[in-house]
Amino acid sequence: MSEKSSQLDLSQLAVDRGGPANRPSKKPRRGWLTRYVLPVGILAGFVGLFGWAARDSFLPAQLITTTPVVVSRAEIKQEGTPLFQAAGWIEPRPTPTLVSALAAGVVAEMYVIEGQHVEQGEPVARLIDADARLALAEARAAHALQEAEVSRAEATLAAAKTNFAQPTELKATLAEAGARLHETEVAISNLPFKIETAKSQLHLAKESAQRKKMAGQAISGRVLREAIAELSAAENTVAELIAREPKLTAQAGSLREKRDALAQQLRLLTNETRAVAEAEANLAAERARLDQTRLRVEVAELTLERMVVRSPIDGCVLSLDARPGQWLSGAATPHGANGGGSSGTSAVVGLYDPQRLQVRVDVRLEDVPQVLIGQSTLIETAALAAPIDGEVISVTTSADIQKNTLQVKVAVNNPPAVIKPEMLGKVTFLAPPSPVEEGEPSESPLKLFVPQSLVATGEGGGTVWIVDLTNKVARRRTVEVGRGATDGGLVQITSGLQPTDKLIVAGRESVIDGTRIRVSGEDRTLVDGGFGARTRLPEARTARAL
Numbered sequence: 001m002s003e004k005s006s007q008l009d010l011s012q013l014a015v016d017r018g019g020p021a022n023r024p025s026k027k028p029r030r031g032w033l034t035r036y037v038l039p040v041g042i043l044a045g046f047v048g049l050f051g052w053a054a055r056d057s058f059l060p061a062q063l064i065t066t067t068p069v070v071v072s073r074a075e076i077k078q079e080g081t082p083l084f085q086a087a088g089w090i091e092p093r094p095t096p097t098l099v100s101a102l103a104a105g106v107v108a109e110m111y112v113i114e115g116q117h118v119e120q121g122e123p124v125a126r127l128i129d130a131d132a133r134l135a136l137a138e139a140r141a142a143h144a145l146q147e148a149e150v151s152r153a154e155a156t157l158a159a160a161k162t163n164f165a166q167p168t169e170l171k172a173t174l175a176e177a178g179a180r181l182h183e184t185e186v187a188i189s190n191l192p193f194k195i196e197t198a199k200s201q202l203h204l205a206k207e208s209a210q211r212k213k214m215a216g217q218a219i220s221g222r223v224l225r226e227a228i229a230e231l232s233a234a235e236n237t238v239a240e241l242i243a244r245e246p247k248l249t250a251q252a253g254s255l256r257e258k259r260d261a262l263a264q265q266l267r268l269l270t271n272e273t274r275a276v277a278e279a280e281a282n283l284a285a286e287r288a289r290l291d292q293t294r295l296r297v298e299v300a301e302l303t304l305e306r307m308v309v310r311s312p313i314d315g316c317v318l319s320l321d322a323r324p325g326q327w328l329s330g331a332a333t334p335h336g337a338n339g340g341g342s343s344g345t346s347a348v349v350g351l352y353d354p355q356r357l358q359v360r361v362d363v364r365l366e367d368v369p370q371v372l373i374g375q376s377t378l379i380e381t382a383a384l385a386a387p388i389d390g391e392v393i394s395v396t397t398s399a400d401i402q403k404n405t406l407q408v409k410v411a412v413n414n415p416p417a418v419i420k421p422e423m424l425g426k427v428t429f430l431a432p433p434s435p436v437e438e439g440e441p442s443e444s445p446l447k448l449f450v451p452q453s454l455v456a457t458g459e460g461g462g463t464v465w466i467v468d469l470t471n472k473v474a475r476r477r478t479v480e481v482g483r484g485a486t487d488g489g490l491v492q493i494t495s496g497l498q499p500t501d502k503l504i505v506a507g508r509e510s511v512i513d514g515t516r517i518r519v520s521g522e523d524r525t526l527v528d529g530g531f532g533a534r535t536r537l538p539e540a541r542t543a544r545a546l
Helices: 002-007 032-053 130-165 168-218 221-268 270-305 365-370 525-530
Strands: 062-068 070-073 082-092 097-100 105-110 123-127 308-310 315-320 347-352 357-364 376-381 388-400 405-412 424-430 446-451 456-458 461-468 473-485 490-495 502-504 517-522 540-542
Touching: 082 365, 082 405, 123 347, 130 270, 168 221, 221 270, 357 365, 357 388, 357 424, 365 405, 376 405
Parallel strands: 062 517
Antiparallel strands: 062 502, 070 446, 070 540, 082 357, 082 424, 097 347, 105 123, 123 308, 315 347, 357 405, 376 388, 376 424, 388 405, 446 490, 456 461, 461 473, 461 502, 473 490
């Protein structure tokens, strides 16, 4: 160690500060780049970084509220796996067909028995038809009588039209009035001559009477009296002729007015026009009465035809609701398919189609959520060695509070001939097709549900508005909606959404794709209301809880 230290030359580290040659004459100047540009650039970078981080506070954005996607983990069973069983009764689908008498009467004969197969239009019963035949004969007689009345009305109309076209009677009356007027005018023109003649005869009668008075006893008294009588007659004749002139003048005026009135009537033909119109109206009324009598005949024929009750369908007789001697009212009244006939009813027989049967199943309320329309089933009865296929067609809306069940109707596919109504049956409900595709894991998949009110449907499918949290903008997403909806208004989304997506609730009406948004809160009323007491989705929860 001492050898190495002895070899170091410390003189090389010494600085000579005494010489003027080694002393700098002036301090070096710092550059403007490092003194001004670099600090300003650093400050501008910090300001830009702060502005970019706080840009959401300054840029305009649409206020919205969101709701989460509801996620349910449901148990998946293989298609065709039995779910549960329920008992029921076989019955006609949709209901039995009640054959009723369409006309009132007494049953004379029944043509069918229970279980007999009948074809459409085949007679099933006959009513006593004596009254119907008499009513038909009476209706036909009334119809024939009315046809005669129509012929009479047609003849009257033809006569009225002829009288209108050729008013000969009116022309004859006018000619007669003209002739009488002419006679009166001639009498008036001859009256002065008759008066002159009468006055001349009066003058001669006066002279004859005076001569005979002057003759005295030379002539007999009888001759004198005759002369006086002739004088009196001549005076009366003159007076009568003088008094006839104003009467003849007045008569001529009346006849002239009558002639003018008849001429005006001949020009207008008012009475003839009215007669034609009345004849046409009478003919129309008689033809209407003829139609009424024709309808009465048709009704009587229909009533007689309805004395034979016929089957409206091809099927089997389920029940006999009437018996010979029973009175049928002819009015359709509610009646059970298996109920017996009673007075005042119109039911004759009950029919059913053996190819259209169903099972009325009482399903426990806890099993109702597993029932779907179109679901496959297996139907077992004591009359069959092997189960037959069925399909759920309806779920009733009223539950039985005593049995705590709900009725479900299951259609029997291709029912065998041995299956009859009211047989007891046991129905096994099978699992529907699974939403899990082949090759996927067998673990329970996630089901996504959203409020139905937030899904807009169109030609391209359904769409929803979601929040892009990364860019804080609204995005329009196309989704595929599953079938059905829950009682609370939720629909299943089979594709297009992720469990962590947020849906826009309030404010979606005024946004477009890419609109900047600002979340003001979360609305859970639609989600919480969708899973009420009546909705049963196993392990339902929102994306936040997963």
